[in-house]
Amino acid sequence: MTKFAVIGTGKTGGKVVEILDDEQVVGPFNSSQKPTANALNQADAAILFVPGAAVEDLVEPLITSGIPAAWGTTGYEWPEDLDKRLRIQGIKWLHAANFSLGMSIVRRCLKVIGQSSPVLTDPSFHIHEIHHIHKQDAPSGTALSWQEWLGREAEISSERKGDVKGIHRLEVKTETESIRLEHQAHDRKIFAQGAVWAAEQLTKPEIEPGFHDFSTIFDYIMQQS
Numbered sequence: 694m695t696k697f698a699v700i701g702t703g704k705t706g707g708k709v710v711e712i713l714d715d716e717q718v719v720g721p722f723n724s725s726q727k728p729t730a731n732a733l734n735q736a737d738a739a740i741l742f743v744p745g746a747a748v749e750d751l752v753e754p755l756i757t758s759g760i761p762a763a764w765g766t767t768g769y770e771w772p773e774d775l776d777k778r779l780r781i782q783g784i785k786w787l788h789a790a791n792f793s794l795g796m797s798i799v800r801r802c803l804k805v806i807g808q809s810s811p812v813l814t815d816p817s818f819h820i821h822e823i824h825h826i827h828k829q830d831a832p833s834g835t836a837l838s839w840q841e842w843l844g845r846e847a848e849i850s851s852e853r854k855g856d857v858k859g860i861h862r863l864e865v866k867t868e869t870e871s872i873r874l875e876h877q878a879h880d881r882k883i884f885a886q887g888a889v890w891a892a893e894q895l896t897k898p899e900i901e902p903g904f905h906d907f908s909t910i911f912d913y914i915m916q917q918s
């Protein structure tokens with residue numbers, strides 16, 4: 694049974710605690726109960742959903758413990774020498790802006806659609822995203838990632854309604870046919886599930902030390918299966 698140090702017990706870290714069995718959780722830790730290297734050593738890997746401002750507090754105890762770590766923190770500029778430092782110390786970390794496993798599958802589908810679409814006659818590409826009314830930015834960061842993964846010029850549109858957790862849709866259209874691809878998030882648990890999966894992969898001996906992007910690890914594991 695893999696044990697996970699859960700760091701951050703807010704909206705997303707709380708979901709990690711929810712989906713794990715009690716005996717799998719080391720901690721959990723937050724701003725009033727900060728982890729020490731000794732405490733972290735009780736775990737096989739760490740999962741972090743903390744704000745960017747908390748990262749510097751946590752780097753040293755994690756490096757001292759040497760356990761693998763899956764970071765969900767966004768909006769933090771990681772030091773350029775981090776990968777080298779981790780490789781020298783034989784430590785495995787990864788980070789993801791979006792831990793959804795479904796979204797990782799979609800990323801691969803978008804790449805295939807983008808690369809194959811030159812066989813179509815005058816295709817148009819349209820990405821539409823829908824989110825709850827409190828979301829401030831538009832288009833969503835994920836819609837921009839979809840365009841990047843697709844690798845084609847696409848019209849992007851946004852819609853805000855109710856408490857929609859996130860819908861992204863691609864339509865490829867020609868005069869004679871259409872292709873639609875849609876991803877819908879139902880629950881923040883998708884990030885927790887992906888982070889647990891990712892942290893588990895880091896405990897495998899074939900994953901090299903260093904600072905990895907989640908997509909690299911995801912694609913590596915898919916190639917092995």
Ligand SMILES: NC(=O)c1ccc[n+]([C@@H]2O[C@H](COP(=O)([O-])OP(=O)(O)OC[C@H]3O[C@@H](n4cnc5c(N)ncnc54)[C@H](OP(=O)(O)O)[C@@H]3O)[C@@H](O)[C@H]2O)c1
Pocket residue numbers: 700701702703704705706722723724725726727728742743744745746747750751764765766767768789790791792793884
């Ligand atoms: N990669 C993904 O898939 C993904 C998905 C969702 C969110 N995120 C990102 O994850 C981060 C957290 O998001 P959230 O919505 O879960 O935030 P949140 O609800 O505000 O929770 C943040 C948690 O971090 C804890 N924390 C703050 N400073 C700390 C410190 N110095 N040491 C230990 N714990 C500390 C807080 O402790 P207290 O409870 O004591 O305040 C709280 O439990 C954000 O950067 C967000 O953008 C990423």
